[in-house]
Amino acid sequence: MHWKKTLAILPLLLVGACSVAPMQAKHDLIGIQRSDLISCAGVPDNSTSLPDGEVLEWRQDQEVQGPLTLKTPFSFELDVGGHGTCHMVARLRQGRVSQIEYTGPSATLGGPYAACRPLVLACEKWIVHK
Template sequence: MPRSALIACAGVPDNVAALDDGEVLQWRQDQAVQGPFTIKGPFSLELDLSGHGTCHVVARLHEGRVAQVEYTGPSGTLLGPYSACKPLVAACERLVSMD
């Protein structure tokens, strides 16, 4: 995927670092994403089996194209180990699957 398509689907990155052979772009989703299973009861009783997560998506570009994508942060919920990253990459996944 070219750099322009990545920014079009993921948005403007939060951080950019230049490398000798390309660049690194980072998107941050620091607000905790909550999974789908929380039970709230009387007297402020709350049972949460879903897990919470944040995510940073790091993309390394080489010659203006995506060469590598990594996910960092405590991103696990009941929906999977990287489910907190889903909002950051959903549009890009749809774009890649259409090719």
Template sequence: MILLACLPACTTAPQRARHELVGLSRADLVSCAGVPDVEEQRDGQDVLVWKQDQQVDGPVSITTPFLFGVSIGGRGTCHVIATLKDDRVSRIAYTGPSTTLNGPLAACAPLISECEAFARKAAVPVKKESGAPDARPE
């Protein structure tokens, strides 16, 4: 039971990325996430989409010699959507049934974890509404 209670909190890179990637340059985003699957302009902003359409399984599978198997956990897919204004990330969003046994947005982690780690190391400052740089939220 303790293990099951911990699992939803175990995959947090996608949640952190919503804040930590804001301010990241387009070049750095493509460098860590790869070339986007879809790219378009809307309302003066660039929208980049990366797709994880292959289902990601939960980590627990039990099989028996009698061809009977049980898989515990959801299967998830994910699309990571980055909105950029002036060649800087202004928003990160996710779509798709991305919950697995590892937690909410777990299917998104492979797409975004490298960028989230890069942003943490680079410590890109988040800008306030007034435009003045501010310390990164924790």
């Protein structure tokens, strides 16, 4: 009987895991050097110098689709998972990350930040193995 409960909960755990990395990165990446951020996240798509530092932006503009799309006859289509894109914005002060934020529409079953996962996954793995 317990295995039935486990099977029922497993999809929820897997879906929730999609948005854990971006939220964890908002804390884990604080304080790392600019060069380390670029080596794990890649070259930013945009950068802006500010009087007190710099802002770097990475864009994940290819829509991440949700895990379930139902298509029926008569051109009826139901997308249960949703779609999402993400922009990761890092604020740096004195060459170190002081803030991470995410922008862009993201409405997937994986959570509001699931589309941001590809942007931070390598950095999260780097932090864990550091």
